[in-house]
Amino acid sequence: MSRVSIERPLGVAAALTISGGVSEILVDGQSHKGAGHLSLQTPGADRAADRYEIEVAGGASKITISAR
Numbered sequence: 418m419s420r421v422s423i424e425r426p427l428g429v430a431a432a433l434t435i436s437g438g439v440s441e442i443l444v445d446g447q448s449h450k451g452a453g454h455l456s457l458q459t460p461g462a463d464r465a466a467d468r469y470e471i472e473v474a475g476g477a478s479k480i481t482i483s484a485r
Contacts (some may be wrong), residue, residue, distance in 0.1 A: 422481045429464035431469040437476040
């Protein structure tokens, strides 16, 4: 996988788990670079009954997650 872009509805939380490496991650405009293993979540994701749960197990060059 090279580049992945995920758009979620405004107000919907997301949790992201990466194993296998990624060069760049953009979550709601906030950049994270060069992660091998990483867990990120948007505000409120730990309390949200409905949320996006995203897992990347291989590797990617760029992952973008945004709300619209």
